[in-house]
Amino acid sequence: MSHADHPAEPSKTSEPAVSELVTQLSEQTTRLVRDEMRLAQAELKEKGKHAGVGAGLFGGAGLIAFFGGATLITTIILALALLIPAWFSALIVTVALFIIAGIAALIGKKQVKKAVPPAPERTMDNVKADVNEVKEHGHR
Structure with a gap:
């Protein structure tokens, strides 16, 4: 071979x-x-x-x-x-500015209250519900 x-x-x-x-x-x-x-x-x-x-x-x-x-x-x-006298015109403008600042502060305060607490509460609630759902299905 x-x-x-x-x-x-x-x-x-x-x-x-x-x-x-x-x-x-x-x-x-x-x-x-x-x-x-x-x-x-x-x-x-x-x-x-x-x-x-x-x-x-x-x-x-x-x-x-x-x-x-x-x-x-x-x-x-x-x-x-x-x-009108200069001092009085300055006073009028100053009072108007303080009124505008006060209104802005009140609106800002309302907006800040809507943001507190800064945690995403609805999302956290949804995650907790999801975890509970998984736990329930895990025990079955």
Whole structure:
């Protein structure tokens, strides 16, 4: 018999073993997760910079609007001073501003009361009901 007549022993093929594939998969998954985390970190850092600049610009705009409002109040006082004494026009505007502030405070107080407590009560009640339901079905 020739060498060709005997069935050949299984030779090592170029395909890796399952254990090698699992190891490679684990390494590649780890590398992929790390790379994605680095990308997310870089993206968040970039967005954070934009958010910081935006917040600064909003703050500046608010300050300018505050001064604009103060100037408008001064203009109203000076306009009233054309008709009545300046001290009286300033007093009228001051009282009007305090009334507006009081109304805003009362409305704000009502809104804050609606927000207390800050826990999501309906959601917590739903979760408790879900847990009880699971417990009941688990005992059956």
